[in-house]
Amino acid sequence: MSETPKIIYTLTDEAPFLATQSLLPIVKAFAGTAGIGVETRDISLAGRILSQFPESLREDQRIPDDLAELGELATTPAANIIKLPNISASVPQLNAAIKELQAQGYALPDYPDEPHGDVELWNIKARYDKVKGSAVNPVLREGNSDRRAPASVKSYARKHPHRMGAWSKDSKTRVAHMDGGDFYGSEKSATLDKAGALKIELIGKDGASTVLKEKVAVKVGEIVDAAVMSRAALARFVDAEIARVKDEGALFSLHLKATMMKVSDPIMFGVVVGEFYKDALARHADALKQIGFDRNNGIGDLYARLGTLPQAQQDAIKADIAAEYAKRPPLAMVNSDKGITNLHVPSDVIVDASMPAMIRDSGKMWNAKGELQDTVALIPDRSYAGIYQAVIEDCKAHGAFNPATMGSVPNVGLMAQKAEEYGSHDKTFQVESDGTVRVTDQDGRVVFEHAVEAGDIWRMCQAKDAPIQDWVKLAVTRARLSNTPAVFWLDAERAHDAQVIAKVERYLKDHDTAGLDIRILSPEDAMAFSLSRIRQGEDTISVTGNVLRDYLTDLFPIMELGTSAKMLSIVPLMAGGGLFETGAGGSAPKHVQQFVEENYLRWDSLGEFLALQASLEFVGDKTGNAKAKVLAKALDRANGQILDNNRSPARKVGELDNRGSHFYLALYWAQALAAQDEDAELKAKFAPLARALADNEAAIVGELNGAQGKPVDIGGYYHPDLARVSEAMRPSATFNAAMNELK
Numbered sequence: 001m002s003e004t005p006k007i008i009y010t011l012t013d014e015a016p017f018l019a020t021q022s023l024l025p026i027v028k029a030f031a032g033t034a035g036i037g038v039e040t041r042d043i044s045l046a047g048r049i050l051s052q053f054p055e056s057l058r059e060d061q062r063i064p065d066d067l068a069e070l071g072e073l074a075t076t077p078a079a080n081i082i083k084l085p086n087i088s089a090s091v092p093q094l095n096a097a098i099k100e101l102q103a104q105g106y107a108l109p110d111y112p113d114e115p116h117g118d119v120e121l122w123n124i125k126a127r128y129d130k131v132k133g134s135a136v137n138p139v140l141r142e143g144n145s146d147r148r149a150p151a152s153v154k155s156y157a158r159k160h161p162h163r164m165g166a167w168s169k170d171s172k173t174r175v176a177h178m179d180g181g182d183f184y185g186s187e188k189s190a191t192l193d194k195a196g197a198l199k200i201e202l203i204g205k206d207g208a209s210t211v212l213k214e215k216v217a218v219k220v221g222e223i224v225d226a227a228v229m230s231r232a233a234l235a236r237f238v239d240a241e242i243a244r245v246k247d248e249g250a251l252f253s254l255h256l257k258a259t260m261m262k263v264s265d266p267i268m269f270g271v272v273v274g275e276f277y278k279d280a281l282a283r284h285a286d287a288l289k290q291i292g293f294d295r296n297n298g299i300g301d302l303y304a305r306l307g308t309l310p311q312a313q314q315d316a317i318k319a320d321i322a323a324e325y326a327k328r329p330p331l332a333m334v335n336s337d338k339g340i341t342n343l344h345v346p347s348d349v350i351v352d353a354s355m356p357a358m359i360r361d362s363g364k365m366w367n368a369k370g371e372l373q374d375t376v377a378l379i380p381d382r383s384y385a386g387i388y389q390a391v392i393e394d395c396k397a398h399g400a401f402n403p404a405t406m407g408s409v410p411n412v413g414l415m416a417q418k419a420e421e422y423g424s425h426d427k428t429f430q431v432e433s434d435g436t437v438r439v440t441d442q443d444g445r446v447v448f449e450h451a452v453e454a455g456d457i458w459r460m461c462q463a464k465d466a467p468i469q470d471w472v473k474l475a476v477t478r479a480r481l482s483n484t485p486a487v488f489w490l491d492a493e494r495a496h497d498a499q500v501i502a503k504v505e506r507y508l509k510d511h512d513t514a515g516l517d518i519r520i521l522s523p524e525d526a527m528a529f530s531l532s533r534i535r536q537g538e539d540t541i542s543v544t545g546n547v548l549r550d551y552l553t554d555l556f557p558i559m560e561l562g563t564s565a566k567m568l569s570i571v572p573l574m575a576g577g578g579l580f581e582t583g584a585g586g587s588a589p590k591h592v593q594q595f596v597e598e599n600y601l602r603w604d605s606l607g608e609f610l611a612l613q614a615s616l617e618f619v620g621d622k623t624g625n626a627k628a629k630v631l632a633k634a635l636d637r638a639n640g641q642i643l644d645n646n647r648s649p650a651r652k653v654g655e656l657d658n659r660g661s662h663f664y665l666a667l668y669w670a671q672a673l674a675a676q677d678e679d680a681e682l683k684a685k686f687a688p689l690a691r692a693l694a695d696n697e698a699a700i701v702g703e704l705n706g707a708q709g710k711p712v713d714i715g716g717y718y719h720p721d722l723a724r725v726s727e728a729m730r731p732s733a734t735f736n737a738a739m740n741e742l743k
């Protein structure tokens with residue numbers, strides 16, 4: 001007898017976690033009718049933290065390491081995981097979560113900023129660092145990524161185009177990047193012909209060696225690369241841009257991925273903070289050192305720590321910062337009402353979402369007065385900055401894109417087994433002294449070396465051969481299935497990409513590509529090509545590495561659909577299981593703020609609906625569970641109806657919100673099951689529910705919308721009270737009673 005099929009639904013953070021408390025009971029009830037078990041695993045930031053410190057907690061407070069369990073599961077054919085977005089915590093977020101948990105009675109240690117020589121503190125820091133940044137996705141993503149807008153979603157967007165800000169030919173908006181001394185310019189890459197282990201050392205000017213990493217296991221055929229970002233060159237670039245942007249009269253903004261690139265990008269963020277506030281920071285260097293200000297955590301860290309200084313000193317520092325602002329170009333704002341700037345917290349402006357939002361808004365960001373203004377976007381490294389400049393140039397020349405007519409750019413992304421930059425954290429170092437970073441193989445041969453200076457960021461990335469083969473295959477399969485041209489976005493001038501191109505050319509030969517249009521173009525050319533097609537209403541598959549996967553799967557959906565929440569995001573796991581990610585965006589902190597202030601949740605769960613449908617279909621294909629297929633087909637119809645009848649969450653109190661959209665999902669799904677004739681048992685089971693929900697539609701929507709409009713206390717931000725959230729998210733007694741009948 002085969003085991004009961006099982007879907008794992010992840011509990012995460014912020015808006016998707018809140019939404020889950022309303023949606024999950026529906027999912028469990030429906031899936032249960034096909035004998036499918038739906039289990040949850042907690043991979044939230046708070047959950048990840050708690051699981052790391054059992055010895056600090058009471059027995060009843062301890063929780064297992066669900067993420068580690070799912071990481072293992074992902075490498076087996078049994079995996080069927082629905083993964084919602086989670087917080088990739090910056091240090092300020094990590095500290096806030098620890099504080100909240102401590103206040104709730106969890107005796108966790110503080111995050112040690114500088115453990116110095118203390119072994120115990122290093123151990124604590126190491127455990128927190130495991131939880132920090134993008135700690136979840138790389139663990140679960142044991143496959144490559146297939147992200148696209150389903151046909152129904154694309155056709156809805158064409159019929160109901162979202163607003164796109166107009167572009168002017170003389171917009172001052174541009175991308176600023178370095179011209180040398182960056183990762184792009186220094187990258188060296190090699191394809192290894194032997195399995196073994198690499199060693200990373202820093203050789204000082206005096207010839208002494210410091211081992212940075214003793215052993216990096218490598219497989220045969222693996223591509224490794226290493227690159228260095230010069231601290232001095234970065235600082236010079238920032239200084240020059242500060243002056244230039246001031247002359248141009250645009251906003252100054254910085255776009256990094258300090259969450260996912262958790263070692264390198266916070267340091268780069270810190271360099272920009274250091275240059276922007278240079279004089280004030282220098283004048284108060286001693287006091288700031290005393291209070292433990294860390295520029296890598298943003299200027300917000302300074303304000304958070306100021307309180308311990310004498311009032312007069314606080315005032316002096318604030319006055320000097322204000323004086324600094326007067327000398328600098330205006331900063332792009334995250335929240336102009338609260339005075340939160342682009343340089344406050346490294347996790348507020350994240351390049352994948354921030355650049356598309358700016359492009360959607362006519363190339364503008366918010367200034368201190370809360371008005372939109374042209375912006376210079378600093379994306380220091382050249383590896384990917386050019387793609388955004390290409391979009392900006394296209395919009396300046398041809399105007400904004402038109403969602404009613406534009407084509408689509410789905411993505412096939414290389415990400416399995418921690419491919420490329422996003423797997424580099426354990427091989428990224430801020431260099432402590434001038435010298436040479438040298439990588440040698442198991443036979444003592446030098447693989448590559450870089451001359452470095454103190455403060456530089458050196459990093460090494462890996463991309464294994466099997467994932468690359470799988471990625472090429474996935475690209476060809478998608479090109480064939482959708483009969484769409486596919487472009488590999490690879491830059492022959494870039495060391496790493498040159499190695500990948502050789503493999504792509506080799507592995508394409510393993511497939512029947514007759515009649516397919518498959519090309520390899522540099523990212524800038526691929527962007528120009530895809531944009532020219534998009535304007536003709538034509539689709540082009542982007543086949544990219546891990547970083548461009550991230551960037552493009554927010555950029556194109558945000559332009560095409562208004563949001564990346566409506567993306568189908570599938571990860572066919574290499575071991576045969578399935579990982580179904582919901583949407584392509586994040587955990588939407590702004591939505592939580594609105595929810596606690598006015599009990600209105602505008603999170604759109606369409607991504608969850610789409611992922612669930614794919615997951616049910618996967619159960620059906622894999623286990624021959626015919627009922628799962630019937631459920632999946634009916635859910636597909638329900639998703640179409642949600643779109644056609646405009647039952648997605650709106651944005652304001654009084655309108656349908658996340659909970660209302662879940663009610664309509666249940667209604668349409670039940671109706672589709674009651675209407676089908678493939679499975680009589682399901683038909684009989686869902687007919688009464690469909691009737692009850694339809695008969696009570698007005699009452700239920702009245703109860704759901706009636707709850708809105710006042711503050712809700714959910715007992716925490718990172719670790720809210722489950723019972724309170726559940727109560728707030730299920731305010732319709734009529735709906736709850738009808739759902740109970742299904743059991």
Ligand SMILES: NC(=O)C1=CN([C@@H]2O[C@H](COP(=O)(O)OP(=O)(O)OC[C@H]3O[C@@H](n4cnc5c(N)ncnc54)[C@H](OP(=O)(O)O)[C@@H]3O)[C@@H](O)[C@H]2O)C=CC1
Nearest residue numbers: 085086087088259350353565585586587588589590603604
């Ligand atoms: N897969 C994952 O686990 C990911 C996690 N993250 C994490 O999410 C957090 C926030 O990241 P950030 O860059 O601000 O990106 P978000 O995607 O969370 O937010 C950007 C904006 O996107 C819109 N949005 C995103 N998802 C939805 C949805 N389902 N329904 C409606 N609107 C949506 C909202 O815009 P508006 O309200 O204006 O419509 C939102 O304010 C960070 O901690 C980041 O690390 C980020 C990306 C992916």
Ligand SMILES: O=C(O)CCC(=O)C(=O)O
Nearest residue numbers: 088134137259260550584
């Ligand atoms: O893991 C993260 O931090 C973010 C992931 C992300 O943005 C993406 O995969 O699109």
Ligand SMILES: [Mg+2]
Nearest residue numbers: 352550554584
């Ligand atoms: Mg992303």
